[in-house]
Structure formats: structure tokens, C-alpha cells
Amino acid sequence: MRAFIIALAALLLASAGRADPGEDLYAGRLPIEARLRGDARVLAQATARCANCHEPRPQSLAEPAYAPRLDKTSLATSMPRRGGPASIYDEQSFCRLLREGIDPAHMLLRRSMPLFAADDAQCASLWQYLSQRSAPATGSK
Numbered sequence: 768m769r770a771f772i773i774a775l776a777a778l779l780l781a782s783a784g785r786a787d788p789g790e791d792l793y794a795g796r797l798p799i800e801a802r803l804r805g806d807a808r809v810l811a812q813a814t815a816r817c818a819n820c821h822e823p824r825p826q827s828l829a830e831p832a833y834a835p836r837l838d839k840t841s842l843a844t845s846m847p848r849r850g851g852p853a854s855i856y857d858e859q860s861f862c863r864l865l866r867e868g869i870d871p872a873h874m875l876l877r878r879s880m881p882l883f884a885a886d887d888a889q890c891a892s893l894w895q896y897l898s899q900r901s902a903p904a905t906g907s908k
Contacts, residue, residue, distance in 0.1 A: 789896025
């Protein structure tokens with residue numbers, strides 16, 4: 768029992784001040800297996816992190832993000848996406864997109880969007896983080 772309490776205390780201390788698991792998955796600090804559609808090779812962790820494509824490039828390059836920013840506004844607003852019908856995300860459709868590359872309007876995403884072997888807890892954590900994340904203030908860089 769004493770060893771269990773010590774292990775639990777060490778775990779709590781190690782996680783103190785850390786971001787939530789969803790943010791860690793998004794930023795690539797927690798591993799999640801990913802592949803490109805039609806390719807059996809697992810992508811390198813640094814290659815498959817969400818922030819690589821869904822965050823703007825460093826300001827020195829003055830380039831926008833490759834893919835849309837993911838936040839509560841972009842996910843929860845019904846809008847046409849990729850030239851298809853309007854869609855809106857919920858946790859279930861978001862997890863389907865991660866695993867199968869299919870959006871809520873049944874549109875197949877580009878092959879460049881990795882497919883993730885996300886378990887239910889990872890999907891839920893990532894959805895929770897992104898669906899609570901605020902859109903950037905307008906006019907900010």
C-alpha cells in the first residue's frame with residue numbers, strides 16, 4: 768500500500784502544471800500513431816503532430832497555416848468545407864475524421880491529412896481541448 772501511495776504521489780507531482788492530454792496530443796508531446804491513407808508506414812511523431820498543419824507558420828516566414836485552425840468556433844460552426852455541403856463537428860464526427868479521414872458531411876479529406884490510431888480516450892481528450900479552445904482575437908498576429 769505504501770508503494771502505491773508513493774507511486775501515486777510521484778505521478779501527481781510529475782503531472783502538476785502540465786497541459787491537459789488533449790493539448791499534449793495536439794502539440795505532439797504525447798505519442799499517437801499516424802499513417803497516410805493507403806500507406807502502411809507509421810509517420811514519425813514530429814511529422815504527424817496536429818500543430819504542424821493547423822497552426823500558422825513562424826512569423827519570419829509570413830505564411831498562413833496549411834490547414835484550418837481548430838477551435839470551438841471553427842469546429843462548432845456549420846460551414847461548407849472542402850467544396851462540399853455545410854457540416855458541423857461533434858465528438859463522434861471529429862473522432863471519425865481522425866481515424867478514417869471522413870468529415871461530418873461524408874467528404875473524404877485530402878491524403879495529406881494523417882489517419883490516427885486514436886483510442887477513445889485520446890479522441891475524447893483531443894476533442895475536449897479543441898472544442899474549448901478560443902479563436903484568436905481579430906487583428907492579432
